[in-house]
Amino acid sequence: MITLGEYIIEKQNDFPEASGELSSLLGAIRLAAKVVNREINKAGIADIIGTTGVENVQGEVQQKMDLYANDKFKTALEARGEVCGIASEEEDEFIAFDDKRGCNSKYVVLMDPLDGSSNIDVNVSVGTIFSIYKRISPLGAPVILDDFLQPGDQQVAAGYVIYGSSTMLVYTTGNGVHGFTCDPSLGVFYLSHENMTIPEDGQIYSVNEGNYLKFPLGVKKYLKYCQEIDSATNRPYTSRYIGSLVSDFHRNLLKGGIYMYPSTASAPKGKLRLLYECNPMAFLMEQAGGKASDGEKRIMEIVPTELHQRVPFFCGSNNMVDDVQLMMKKHTEV
């Protein structure tokens, strides 16, 4: 079995011009993932359950695990010296690593250190999401906000870690999507899912139906379509919603399906954050042969304007994303 470290190096050799910086950066993410994984696995007995009582820039009360994960990834990325700055769900502003090495690094990282925070205390799978870009500011200069506000189609790599019944790291550098499973006895990630692809069609829909009455008419129509009885089209589809984007995404990636976090009357831009939730998942989904949209256009074409901006999110099997987009177009409310 090939390890994640070996695979990264092997793939790097496919690019003679590669300098090894991205490989080293991915190594730092792998290290932090192991540290966070060890803590999550003993969440019930470690002083890591519960909230900090502090509200983050999202207006959400931070969980202790949000901060723990944020700290571990930040420390690992800064220590590795391949990153000139990071942006995180748990940090109001971007953080510049402006020591000598940092300044001369060409990558910025955007991350959701702990995804699915509402599931930490109830032993349901959670994750970490990361997105990597080359900076646009010159090497040696201070990192700037524009280095982070790049459209998703400029990502050089993206991925997630899922802390579930097993722990996996799934990533892409634009050459397919590859999954690695952690052997807990050794703390080593081994290649277990090479070239992951999503089926064109699926029979699973993932959405918080508790918001049904607040959804746009087109989304309501699509949910009714999913629930209609029609064996010729394998309907009704199955409703599955874990409440952790990473976990719902991972299941749908393997089995086919669609994850939706639409806009609602109370949250016209939806809930999920473009830069460190939707863009990285969109890059992975497109690399796996699926689609990711805000209900109208490709997520990865959106030009970001704010670090923590939110967008409606529809992501999954091609035909299912096409269907919901069509229904939203057909039932646009004036």
Ligand SMILES: O=P(O)(O)OC[C@H]1O[C@](O)(COP(=O)(O)O)[C@@H](O)[C@@H]1O
């Ligand atoms: O509880 P809701 O409104 O359905 O929201 C669940 C969604 O919010 C999230 O928890 C947001 O992510 P964070 O936990 O990182 O804030 C997603 O993982 C999940 O899909």
Ligand SMILES: [Mg+2]
């Ligand atoms: Mg999240």
Ligand SMILES: [Mg+2]
């Ligand atoms: Mg989070």
